[in-house]
Amino acid sequence: MDLRQLLLILALVCANDSLSTSEVILGRPQIIKCRSPEQETFSCHWTDRDFYNVTTPGTVQLLYMRRNDEEWKECPDYVTAGENSCYFNTSYTSIWITYCVKLINKDEVLDEKCFSVDEIVQPDPPVGLNWTLLNTSLTGIHADIQVRWDPPPSADVQKGWITLEYELQYKEANETKWRELEPMLTTVVPLYSLKLGRDYEVRVRSRQRTSEKFGEFSEALYVSLSSISSVLCNEEIQFPWLLIIVFGTFGLIVVMFLILFSKHRRLKMLILPPVPAPKIKGIDPDLLKKGKLDEVNSILASHDSYKPQLYNDDSWVEFIELDIDDPDEKTDGLDTDRLLGDDRCKSHNCLGVKDDDSGRASCCEPDIPETDFSASDTCDGTSDIDRSKKISEKEEDLLCLDQKDDDESHAIPADPTTWKPNTNIQSEDNQSKPPFADSIESTSPPVHTQLSNQSSVANIDFYAQVSDVTPAGSVVLSPGQTNKRRRTQCDAYTEPAIQCQPDFTMDNAYFCEADVKKCITATSHNAVEPRVQEQSFNEDVYFTTESLTTAAENPGAAAVEASSSEMPVPDYTSIHIVHSPQGLVLNATALPVPDKEFMISCGYVSTDQLNKIMP
Amino acid sequence: MFLSKKGVTSLPICPSGSVGCQVSLGNLFDRAVKLSHYIHSLSSEMFNEFDERYAQGRGFITKAINGCHTSSLTTPEDKEQAQQIHHEDLLNLVLGVLRSWNDPLLHLVSEVQSIKEAPDTILWKAVEIEEQNKRLLEGMEKIVGQVQPGEIENEVYSRWSGLPSLQMADEDSRLFAFYSLLHCLRRDSHKIDNYLKLLKCRLIHDSNC
Numbered sequence: 059m060d061l062r063q064l065l066l067i068l069a070l071v072c073a074n075d076s077l078s079t080s081e082v083i084l085g086r087p088q089i090i091k092c093r094s095p096e097q098e099t100f101s102c103h104w105t106d107r108d109f110y111n112v113t114t115p116g117t118v119q120l121l122y123m124r125r126n127d128e129e130w131k132e133c134p135d136y137v138t139a140g141e142n143s144c145y146f147n148t149s150y151t152s153i154w155i156t157y158c159v160k161l162i163n164k165d166e167v168l169d170e171k172c173f174s175v176d177e178i179v180q181p182d183p184p185v186g187l188n189w190t191l192l193n194t195s196l197t198g199i200h201a202d203i204q205v206r207w208d209p210p211p212s213a214d215v216q217k218g219w220i221t222l223e224y225e226l227q228y229k230e231a232n233e234t235k236w237r238e239l240e241p242m243l244t245t246v247v248p249l250y251s252l253k254l255g256r257d258y259e260v261r262v263r264s265r266q267r268t269s270e271k272f273g274e275f276s277e278a279l280y281v282s283l284s285s286i287s288s289v290l291c292n293e294e295i296q297f298p299w300l301l302i303i304v305f306g307t308f309g310l311i312v313v314m315f316l317i318l319f320s321k322h323r324r325l326k327m328l329i330l331p332p333v334p335a336p337k338i339k340g341i342d343p344d345l346l347k348k349g350k351l352d353e354v355n356s357i358l359a360s361h362d363s364y365k366p367q368l369y370n371d372d373s374w375v376e377f378i379e380l381d382i383d384d385p386d387e388k389t390d391g392l393d394t395d396r397l398l399g400d401d402r403c404k405s406h407n408c409l410g411v412k413d414d415d416s417g418r419a420s421c422c423e424p425d426i427p428e429t430d431f432s433a434s435d436t437c438d439g440t441s442d443i444d445r446s447k448k449i450s451e452k453e454e455d456l457l458c459l460d461q462k463d464d465d466e467s468h469a470i471p472a473d474p475t476t477w478k479p480n481t482n483i484q485s486e487d488n489q490s491k492p493p494f495a496d497s498i499e500s501t502s503p504p505v506h507t508q509l510s511n512q513s514s515v516a517n518i519d520f521y522a523q524v525s526d527v528t529p530a531g532s533v534v535l536s537p538g539q540t541n542k543r544r545r546t547q548c549d550a551y552t553e554p555a556i557q558c559q560p561d562f563t564m565d566n567a568y569f570c571e572a573d574v575k576k577c578i579t580a581t582s583h584n585a586v587e588p589r590v591q592e593q594s595f596n597e598d599v600y601f602t603t604e605s606l607t608t609a610a611e612n613p614g615a616a617a618v619e620a621s622s623s624e625m626p627v628p629d630y631t632s633i634h635i636v637h638s639p640q641g642l643v644l645n646a647t648a649l650p651v652p653d654k655e656f657m658i659s660c661g662y663v664s665t666d667q668l669n670k671i672m673p
Numbered sequence: 674m675f676l677s678k679k680g681v682t683s684l685p686i687c688p689s690g691s692v693g694c695q696v697s698l699g700n701l702f703d704r705a706v707k708l709s710h711y712i713h714s715l716s717s718e719m720f721n722e723f724d725e726r727y728a729q730g731r732g733f734i735t736k737a738i739n740g741c742h743t744s745s746l747t748t749p750e751d752k753e754q755a756q757q758i759h760h761e762d763l764l765n766l767v768l769g770v771l772r773s774w775n776d777p778l779l780h781l782v783s784e785v786q787s788i789k790e791a792p793d794t795i796l797w798k799a800v801e802i803e804e805q806n807k808r809l810l811e812g813m814e815k816i817v818g819q820v821q822p823g824e825i826e827n828e829v830y831s832r833w834s835g836l837p838s839l840q841m842a843d844e845d846s847r848l849f850a851f852y853s854l855l856h857c858l859r860r861d862s863h864k865i866d867n868y869l870k871l872l873k874c875r876l877i878h879d880s881n882c
Contacts, residue, residue, distance in 0.1 A: 098752050125740065152750040153867075154860050176863050218874030218882050219752050219867070268713050268863060 062128060087118055087142075089161055089169045095182050095273070096212040097220050097266070098148050100175050101139035102159055104168075118168070120144045122159045124152065130160070151175055179266040181222055182210035183276035184245070187262060192248060201254050201283060206246040207262050207276065221267040227275075231257035243267075257282050701816050702873040708809040709869050712802055713862040719798040720855040726792065727848050741857035742833045743773050748864060760872055761821050765829065767868050768817060770861055771810045772830035778803040781854060784839040788851065802858070809865075820876075 087104050094100035102120060121130035122144075133144035144159070153175045160170035186208040194201040205226065213220045226247055227236040239247065252258055258281040265272040318325065746769050749755035755763070782799045785791055838850035874882040 148751065148753070154748075154864055155750060174860065176860070176867075214752065216874065216882055217752075217756070217880050218870040218872075218878075219755070221870055268710065268717065268866065 097179050101145040103143045106142045125156045181264045181273040183274045184262045187279040200251045202250045204248045222264045223267045224264050228260040254283050699877045705812045709866040713866045715798050716859045716862045720859045745831045769829040777833045
């Protein structure tokens with residue numbers, strides 16, 4: 059028994075191998091499929107090749123073997139299932155038993171298959187399809203029908219030997235794609251919303267519930283709905299539309315009249331809106347009416363956020379451009395000149411300034427005393443945050459142009475207080491602040507006197523000046539001292555050896571390499587380090603504490619600075635470390651002369667470049 | 674199609690301790706048929722997945738030769754035999770087959786995890802089949818209790834001795850053992866499903882489903 063089994067295994071293995079090769083060779087008969095329609099009988103069909111018949115006519119055989127058997131048996135019925143087929147009736151069929159069939163041609167195995175009957179069940183198509191009209195829609199456009207059929211007669215569903223599942227497909231007569239419904243167990247199904255006046259086709263197929271393969275489709279059922287629609291009148295379909303239009307218009311008119319009469323005034327407002335009275339945001343018009351100008355002004359002044367709205371960019375630009383174009387003309391009208399003539403107005407009270415049309419009067423910032431802009435109570439001293447930032451952006455252009463003109467407008471500088479550590483003093487080093495500040499402030503008078511002799515060439519009144527520090531740590535730039543001033547100071551205060559020539563080829567307000575070179579060398583003699591304003595990338599200008607520390611460390615130098623009015627107060631400090639982007643550490647050491655390459659760019663020196671400068 | 678297993682278990686059969694409460698035989702058969710159908714679909718899918726993943730190119734055609742451990746139980750092999758057999762005998766046969774699968778399913782769940790890179794679906798299905806089989810067995814015992822009350826049949830079932838083959842070191846042999854087991858499971862679950870539907874139509878609907 060075992061030996062036979064072994065032999066059988068070997069035979070099957072060999073057959074399998076030959077099978078694989080045979081598939082490659084075209085023209086050999088192959089078993090198409092074996093199928094059982096009702097799980098009681100089954101049949102196998104194979105293909106036939108013509109040329110094969112010519113060579114060896116009619117010698118194809120089908121052998122089968124069941125698991126229990128020991129040898130191959132020949133097909134019991136070649137006829138019933140048609141040509142090239144083998145039919146196994148109920149007596150030969152056992153379910154749940156493995157069958158193997160093979161197709162041979164005189165000992166040459168052509169094809170082989172193994173299966174069990176329960177796997178190959180594919181039922182016949184359902185029979186007796188018919189349909190009935192369920193109802194039609196009121197509009198007479200759609201209709202519902204019910205389709206019913208009977209299970210295939212071969213399948214014994216009544217005894218429960220086989221359980222069938224059905225799938226229905228339908229389509230319009232002139233369509234090509236069938237629409238499917240989900241498989242169902244019942245033999246009755248409604249079809250909804252079919253269009254009257256069209257014809258449909260319906261077909262059904264079935265499968266055993268536990269398998270996946272469907273049987274063949276039934277014949278298509280022809281559902282003719284076109285005959286029904288002719289019953290309905292055309293007028294009936296159109297009539298509602300007219301009614302709808304008429305009633306709709308009527309209703310709209312009524313609604314419109316209602317709106318007109320009820321919202322009479324409002325409509326009038328909409329159509330003919332009243333001309334709005336001028337209104338300043340935040341200002342109570344009553345105040346204006348009552349003539350309480352002082353209160354209004356105080357309100358205006360206290361509202362920082364409203365300041366920028368009082369000025370738009372245009373006015374500033376205009377203001378700036380005028381200055382550039384006509385430097386000579388403007389010098390007369392400049393505030394700095396006025397200031398030079400006038401006593402320094404200590405009060406930041408903007409109201410003290412006569413209100414001319416320049417608009418500068420109202421942009422004073424009384425809340426920022428550190429500005430120490432005692433010299434000017436005009437807009438130069440104003441330090442509005444937003445405005446100053448705008449200004450700083452524009453100053454670049456300004457100053458570039460200005461410098462090209464080589465016009466030295468050395469008006470009264472805002473002092474070195476612009477570089478006051480107020481700008482960004484870190485809390486740890488607050489102590490260094492006061493002495494430093496004081497020292498700086500004390501220098502202001504000499505500075506003033508020094509420079510007052512210079513011609514007022516302040517064709518530009520506003521420069522990047524640090525006037526305030528916001529709580530966030532950023533710096534408020536306000537119009538103030540220019541680089542030129544700085545350079546001028548540098549120029550004025552430089553130690554004998556080198557004149558700090560302002561290099562106006564630089565058209566950048568922030569970092570003038572030439573100035574660095576010159577001013578820094580100057581500082582080597584000066585105990586007090588020049589302060590260089592380095593514009594960080596974020597346009598924040600400030601010193602780190604270390605710079606202040608170094609500044610504080612040299613109180614003597616500061617004192618020197620304070621004492622000697624003649625001593626130039628260098629404006630630059632060498633940069634020691636760049637805590638970019640937050641800031642720089644300024645160092646008292648002299649910097650090496652920057653390379654020529656730095657002279658090229660009209661822009662601020664980047665930290666990388668600075669790093670190169672650093673020793 | 675069978676819903677979740679919870680859908681079946683949540684239905685109370687009879688509150689414990691109540692007297693005279695009896696779920697109708699029809700309901701019991703409905704539930705049993707649903708369960709058997711579900712088990713068969715699961716084992717069918719599981720077998721197909723396993724076949725696709727592990728059996729391709731391995732030549733497991735020897736399924737033609739090997740039988741299943743439940744072959745010792747003489748179950749009807751065609752419709753005539755099934756119609757001729759008495760429904761009580763058929764019920765007991767169904768019980769026998771179900772009991773015979775208790776042990777193999779338990780081991781299938783534990784051993785299938787040792788298959789290299791077994792997909793989660795196969796693992797999950799094995800667990801599910803094992804659970805549902807137990808439930809179906811309980812249901813069938815209830816049915817038998819109602820159909821033939823008082824009679825206690827000998828518990829006829831086939832022992833399964835295929836565990837060593839599932840644990841073989843040689844991977845090919847081991848995979849073939851799984852293949853055979855899953856093939857047998859699919860076949861037997863189909864048998865049970867068919868028998869129960871047959872019995873349901875015969876007993877409940879009077880052969881007029």
